[in-house]
Amino acid sequence: MVLSMWKNLLQTTKEKIIQQRRMSLYSQAHGYEEELIKKKFQEFAGGSINLSKEDNGIGILTLNNPKLMNAFTGTMMLELQERVTELENWKEGKGLIIYGAGNTFCSGSDLNVVKAISNSQDGMNMCMFMQNTLTRLMRLPLISVALVQGKAIGGGAELTTACDFRLMTPGSEIRFVHKFMGLVPGWGGGARLMRIVGSGAALQLLSGAIRVDPERALRLGLSEETLSSSDEAAALEEARAWLSQHTEGPASVIRAAKEVVAVGRELPMEAALRTEKDIFGTLWGGPANLQALARRPKHK
């Protein structure tokens, strides 16, 4: 009787944590009209967002619009939301690599779309749609990596900040060009950049639209490593190898490690501690814990 009660409590705790983390940032209460903007996005087709979920728990998400440097069309924004929902429901997932087709990352919104939605209502709905989607991406219980080859420009630069880590190839560049558009980041990239590199560096990168090459990115803590190859296939293999050192082990444990850091990143201290306690409770005495105790591992 006690065991089944314990299992039910654990399942409820897990579901509670997941549900809380999945709630969208914006709803109608914020004036957000999701169905309206989704309908508008449908008018701007082109490109795709492809997701491959592998048996080893690593997902590969490809931004696929190489003719336009992987700029986001309207349907690509819709597909990104669909892929994030798929990833939220992938219980075996441990890691995610996001990269662009054609040896370049992403040049932000398709400027043809930007021109067509330059009115306030559409612009604000696009902003809230992409902030909702990228916040959910950031909160996925997977360790995520943006593999930056070529250019990550504007919204593309913002997308890199929604990942836990960035890996860059020689000659690649992250650049927040928003000021040249008479804008500031709208996909949440300003708030996330500040938390990654600090307010001073974030303000310099935004106000100066500074070209961040791999060396500068390492200095700022914006990139973890500069890969050795610029070639698409080789760079992807290097990124897989880098990620695999962080995703080896049971999915339940890897996913919980990301959750603990994600709540620590976002919640006030006492709420983060209480949520960490809940996450700890989902693992204590669980299969991975009991198997480890049976093995009595030595960490020499």
Ligand SMILES: CC[C@H](C(=O)O)C(=O)SCCNC(=O)CCNC(=O)[C@H](O)C(C)(C)COP(=O)(O)OP(=O)(O)OC[C@H]1O[C@@H](n2cnc3c(N)ncnc32)[C@H](O)[C@@H]1OP(=O)(O)O
């Ligand atoms: C909140 C996000 C924000 C918003 O939504 O308001 C944005 O992200 S706005 C968009 C910000 N992005 C840009 O301003 C990037 C514009 N593009 C470039 O600066 C360059 O294309 C660059 C640096 C990415 C690459 O330059 P390169 O010389 O290597 O290539 P091309 O410029 O010849 O580009 C090839 C081809 O792609 C088209 N292209 C590139 N980026 C976009 C884009 N964002 N939207 C639409 N089309 C884009 C470019 O026009 C070329 O096509 P072609 O038919 O040959 O002219």
